[in-house]
Amino acid sequence: MTQDTRTLYDLAHARTGDKGNHSNISLIAYRADDYPLLVEHVTPERVARHFAHRRPSAVKRYLLPRLGAMNFVLEDVLDGGVNDSLDLDLHGKSLSFHLLAMLLAGPVAPSHPA
Amino acid sequence: MDVLNVGCGAGFSGDRLDAPGPVVKTLIARGGPAVMMFETLAERTLAFAQLARRSDPAKGYEALLERLLRPILADCLAHGIALVGNFGAANPPGAARAIAKLAAELGLPAPRIAVLEGDDLSNRMNDQTPLQRLIGTDFDARRFVSANVYQGAFEIAQALRAGAQIVVAGRVADSSLTLGPAIAHFGWSREDWNALAGGTMAGHLLECAAQVTGGYYADPGRKDVPGLDNVGFPIAEIAADGSCVISKADDTGGVVNTLTVKEQLLYEVHDPAAYMTPDVVADITDARVEEQGPGRVRLSGVRGHPRPPTLKAAAFFEGGWAGDAEISYAGPNAEARARLAMDVIRNRLGKQLTLRFDLIGVCSILGDDAGRLLAGTPPGRATDVRLRVATRHDDPELIDLLHREVTALWTGGPAGGGGVKVSKRQRLEMCNFMIPRELAPASFHLAGATGDKESS
Numbered sequence: 274m275t276q277d278t279r280t281l282y283d284l285a286h287a288r289t290g291d292k293g294n295h296s297n298i299s300l301i302a303y304r305a306d307d308y309p310l311l312v313e314h315v316t317p318e319r320v321a322r323h324f325a326h327r328r329p330s331a332v333k334r335y336l337l338p339r340l341g342a343m344n345f346v347l348e349d350v351l352d353g354g355v356n357d358s359l360d361l362d363l364h365g366k367s368l369s370f371h372l373l374a375m376l377l378a379g380p381v382a383p384s385h386p387a
Numbered sequence: 388m389d390v391l392n393v394g395c396g397a398g399f400s401g402d403r404l405d406a407p408g409p410v411v412k413t414l415i416a417r418g419g420p421a422v423m424m425f426e427t428l429a430e431r432t433l434a435f436a437q438l439a440r441r442s443d444p445a446k447g448y449e450a451l452l453e454r455l456l457r458p459i460l461a462d463c464l465a466h467g468i469a470l471v472g473n474f475g476a477a478n479p480p481g482a483a484r485a486i487a488k489l490a491a492e493l494g495l496p497a498p499r500i501a502v503l504e505g506d507d508l509s510n511r512m513n514d515q516t517p518l519q520r521l522i523g524t525d526f527d528a529r530r531f532v533s534a535n536v537y538q539g540a541f542e543i544a545q546a547l548r549a550g551a552q553i554v555v556a557g558r559v560a561d562s563s564l565t566l567g568p569a570i571a572h573f574g575w576s577r578e579d580w581n582a583l584a585g586g587t588m589a590g591h592l593l594e595c596a597a598q599v600t601g602g603y604y605a606d607p608g609r610k611d612v613p614g615l616d617n618v619g620f621p622i623a624e625i626a627a628d629g630s631c632v633i634s635k636a637d638d639t640g641g642v643v644n645t646l647t648v649k650e651q652l653l654y655e656v657h658d659p660a661a662y663m664t665p666d667v668v669a670d671i672t673d674a675r676v677e678e679q680g681p682g683r684v685r686l687s688g689v690r691g692h693p694r695p696p697t698l699k700a701a702a703f704f705e706g707g708w709a710g711d712a713e714i715s716y717a718g719p720n721a722e723a724r725a726r727l728a729m730d731v732i733r734n735r736l737g738k739q740l741t742l743r744f745d746l747i748g749v750c751s752i753l754g755d756d757a758g759r760l761l762a763g764t765p766p767g768r769a770t771d772v773r774l775r776v777a778t779r780h781d782d783p784e785l786i787d788l789l790h791r792e793v794t795a796l797w798t799g800g801p802a803g804g805g806g807v808k809v810s811k812r813q814r815l816e817m818c819n820f821m822i823p824r825e826l827a828p829a830s831f832h833l834a835g836a837t838g839d840k841e842s843s
Binding site: 288293360366 | 649656752754817
């Protein structure tokens, strides 16, 4: 069996927004046919592991099948948010592309830059 | 079909000044009723505006206001295009005076300007329901800067119906800047939940300007955007049922497609079934996003639920100082030299200051303040690395100390370090709280007269 090496970037696009210390990341399938696959594999648990270094207190997933989209809300991942964080990226705007770097299936490596 | 065109002229304070012109031109060419909205008030922008007003009572409104409106004011007034913006920031009356002055300078008849009131709670320290009680233990009177409540759309609508050509707001929900004109145009009632929710999400799509027309979106080879350097700002054609079609200014770059609209629809949304605003709880669970011809995307199927009993408010407190300092290393063994520089700073300052380190070119913005991601990144062979050290402290002297220590890496650090830059800024801490509507009534006044008091 060959290993599935596809990343979310191959199937979907994404955008990050912030509110306080929480980040929301939309994940939107390019093709409606791929949406069930994304729903099956991109679970809140795997996303939480993928962002483990940000210590999310919770990861919630909302499904929007008509849009072929999911909305992930990662709580308390912004080091206090735009007023507190020492990150250059105060808003966490780059986090969508971290999500897209995740493998579709298979083990989630502890958060690590590519 | 009866349609209201709402064009977007700004998505944040400091947005491109050449963007509103093509939007206004397009609205005029299309004909029909039209409004321009300007969103220039991010969370912190208002608190900084409050500080600006403290040091000069004439200031505290959008700093670029005159430059933003100068190119379009005459055309808008001549064609009956109302202007609605939260560019009043901490000083809406000051903004109104500035616009009146600008109109006079341009030789235009004095426009009818409405000023919204009721968002600023900053002076309500000692009244019946002190802020202290609403905010609770986070309240710190010594550090208090300001508190503002997010007001809704109905006072904007009333001002327009009363004949305002320009509506100057301070803090309102961003989507109110679009919903207000839609309420005024279609006469929606306070219980037309679905229409109010549709108008709200139309506003949500507009309020970040280029973010729905190819900005914050372009990804070469994957999501290509033609003419991103001249990206056009969006226009929403709102229908009587609250559905809308998004397009953009003629003769501009950028793109409007189902992808850009879906991305922006979910931007800063948490529960898609409960997008909370002062006037309605919008539900996009069953919303549809469909292409209606090239560059035109329709949003429909947004549902509305009754508005919440409380309004969201934000208080700001002085939070000391934050600062950072950077130095770069390049060529053979650059990463090892940058890591050595990091160790030097950690050993010299780590006991006095909480430090965040970035190795730009190795691991930076995806990392965390505690350094977990960087600690888990094994040393590599990057050849162009910039060390960044950031900290915060109540005492600005300690920020200066960080600056001196990183600057001293020039002479006392690893080989070949260059390009030191340092910066320091005042910090603000934000505290969100909810306030019962009846404690924060909104109102407006027009041309010196006091308008209807509204407590919605």
